[in-house]
Each structure stands twice: as structure tokens, then as C-alpha cells.
Amino acid sequence: MTYDLILQGGRIIDGTGNPWYWGDLAIKDGKIAAIGTLDSSKADSVLDVKGLVVVPGFIDAHSHADRSTLYFREMKSLVMQGITTVVGGQCGGSPAPVDPSLREEMEARRAKVLPPEVDPSITWTTFDDYLRLEKESGLGTNVAHLVGHGTIRIASMGREARDPTPEELKRMRELTAEAMEAGAFGISTGLIYPPGIFAKTDEIVELAKVAARYGGVYDSHIRGEGKTLMESLEEAIAIGERAGIPVQISHHKAATKSIWGKSVESLRLLEEARERGVDVTVDQYPYRAGSTSLATCLPPWAHDGGIEKLLERLGDPDARARMRSDIEEGIPGWENFAGELGWENVMVSSVKSDENKPFEGKNLEEICEMRGDADAFATLFDLILEEEGSVSMIIFAMDEGDVRRIMGHPLQMVGTDSGASAADGFMRRGKPHPRGYGSYPKILGRYVRELGVLGLEEAVRKMTSFPAQRFGISDRGILRPGMWADVVVFDPKTVTDKATYQDPHQYPEGLEYVLVNGRIAVEKGKHTGTLAGGTLRRNQ
């Protein structure tokens, strides 16, 4: 047989955590055809990979790239760091399902927040519709989708801060089942965001039970990662226990100074849950800062009814005074970013308007001074109002010791918590969190090579076979004949991230080749433009 491609002379790290071994790797029709000594085999092309390691393509356990797959198929910032599959639909939000009665309002919102080059039309309704549209042409990576609880809640009952009626809950169950039947890999929640923040535990258990029937996963951005970390983890574990479903804790962290060091206890809590038989695991990105919408700094009641209502409240002096006192004093159970972390740790990362561009990369204290605002509360409220909610932040909240402790734990796998960007063209926008460009190379360069927080084979396991097993992607994540040929070739002596908070749009170095379904997407460190990825459906 003549193979399509042979990678010759590399050290194979197969993704299971086993030590590397010498081997040539042959690819035929998008799959791994053989691994071994293939000197005498024929192939259409042969790549010399001597001095390099050959590993499975990285599976991003926590991605938001699903939101842009219909208009940014290249997914460059992800492919360039070795990601060949993303698990999207995280933090309670997926592009589908959409209730037709809300379509117009949602399109108007999209027109405000998407790049001007993108058509804001929503041409899908069901989860299956979206997957079909996505599959119409190629993608930079393979994409596995979770269905978002928040998305289902909005489609069933709008954006109100209340419990669902029995009929609405029934509708939510039906939409969950529909998404799972279409091939979703599970259900996600985002319990600090509206409308997830309005949902009680029982409601989530009901939907997790539906996902469990189909073999899905419950993936949660838990209710709090700061002062309420432990009780929030307990809630996620209880949902897993009650619904009989595996639990994935999203981007695990101890996210406020007063609980630094708490990862000792949080990891112990997870171990104890596993001893009781709850299959709980975590993902993590390798940075001390997180990132999300600036509006997350506002108390939950401010979000009741959706963004228009929120903007109205921001224009009302009485509501502003109440928001201010809630941030100053806190509300039990609410993760109060600005109040807990301080203005100097809240950095504006991306805005929409030209007027506010100078504030990208500055913290709220600095912006307050630049604008001559009365105080940082005024800065916070006015920025959200002026940007109509479309402003994101980077929050410096974690301790490096916790980051390393979680990273070194066997239950941790890697995810970026990022959408797709690009260093050129219309997807180069604002100053997004550098994790979107650098998570995987940063672990391989900084934490494996320089600091020895974990070994190379273990790091690769956390990037490949572990997320594959977690989400039930059985034909990827390990280098073995018969598996899809998602492959990364890099130099362990030079691999490094380049993206920084102030200058994030930079691709990493040291990654020589990235293959997606057997086709070369990155060659000698350069993106080829190949769109060999596609939509994955569970059990198909």
C-alpha cells in the first residue's frame, strides 16, 4: 500500500500518558494507518520529524469557538496552538436552539456585537439545524457541541429572573432531548451568567437527567469560583449524584485573594466525591487571570429581563445606587468580582466603540482617571451603558500556586475557555485573553520544560486522551492505527507561547506541524488555510 503521508523519525507520545517511543507514523484516508519502522514503505509525501515529538492533536475541553463556526471557519488562533478538536457550547451558552419568537431581537443584538463583516441573521432554529449549517463546509478544527442550559432556558421562558412553570420545564426537557438526539455531547451551565444565575439546583437536575439518558456529560461553570467556591462545587457534585451523570467542572480555580490556597481543599472534595462514585473531573487554562463580560460585575437582579432592561437600569440613578451598594457590601451566594478583587484587578479587554478603544488593556482605576469620572463605579456603569453591554474584561484573580496545584493534579485536563481569533483580518479584535493563542504551548514550554510542574507525557495526556474519554470522543486523542489522524508535531526544546495580556494576537512558536483528519493545517509553523475539520456528533 502507498500511504498518503509518513511522519518519519519522531518520538511518539501516544496520549495515554505512556513514555515516548521511536516510530514513524503513516496516514491513509485521514486515519492513522500504521506506526512503527516504516523505512521501506511508500508514501505520496514524507515529512522528516527527527528531533521532534509526535503527539495526538489537542482536544480543547472548554471552548467558545462554536459561536463563530458559521462565519470564521479557519479558527486560526486555535489551530496554530495545536488544537484539532474543540468542545463548545460551554458556560450555559450554545448557538441553538433558538425560539422563533425571539429571533428578531437576537439578530438585532448580534448586529451590535458581531464584527461588521458578519451577517447577523439567525438562519437556524433547532440544535440539529445549526450542526447541519456548520457541516456545510470545512472547519479549522473538529467541533463537538454541548447544549447550553441558558440557551434552552431563554428559548423556553425568556430571560426572566424566576422559576420555570411546569409547562416551561417540560419544554426545557424536550429541547434538551432534541439536542442530545442531534448529537450533543452533554449539557452545560453558566451559573454566574443570566439566565443560568436565576436557575435553582432542582431545575438543573431535571435537565441533567435528560442528558444522562443519552450518555452525555454535565459541564458547569459553577455558581461561584471565589468565596463561594466550595458550596458551588458541592452543588455541581450533587447534580451529578442526583442525575446520575458525569460532571466536568469548567476552568477550575480559586478566584479571589481571600481563598488563595483553597485548591488543596477543592481537589480533596473532588477526590472524595469520586470515592463515593461520582465521576467528576476538571478543566483549566494556565493563567492567573480569567476573562468574561464586564457586565458580570453587576448584581444578579440587574440582569432580570435581559440586556435592554439592564441598560435601562444603568440609566436610572436609584438602580445605580442599589448596584453600587450591592457591589460594596456583596450579596450572599453571588460572585462579586469587582467588590472582591478591587478595581485595579479588573482590566477592560475589548470594547465595541472607537471612542472607548484607548481603554483596552487598562484597569478600571486607570480608566476612571483617564476619563475623569467621579469614581470607578461611574466608570463601570457608564462603560457598560456606552458599549451596550458589549465590553469584556480580564480579571486578575488567581494565585500561581493554585494554578500549578490544579494543573499537576491527575483530574485536570486542559481547555482554553476561548473563542477563535486571528492575528490578521476581521477576527483580530480588541485584546482578548492570551489563553486563546497560548494555552497549550504555554503548558508545554513554561510548565513542563521550564518549571517541571508536570512531565511531558502527562501534559500530553491531559490535552488529548483524557478530554477524549471525558466527552466520549472515542476515535481521537490517542495515536494508534485506526484513529483519526489528528496529529501535532512540535519541538519540546523550543515550544513557547507568545501572546500576552497587552499584545495577545500572537501565534506560538515551536509547533512545526498540525494535522487535522490527516491533512496539513500548519506546516513549518505556518497556517496553510486547510479546512479539514468538521462537526462531530455523539454516537455517530
Ligand SMILES: [Zn+2]
Ligand atoms: Zn465559563
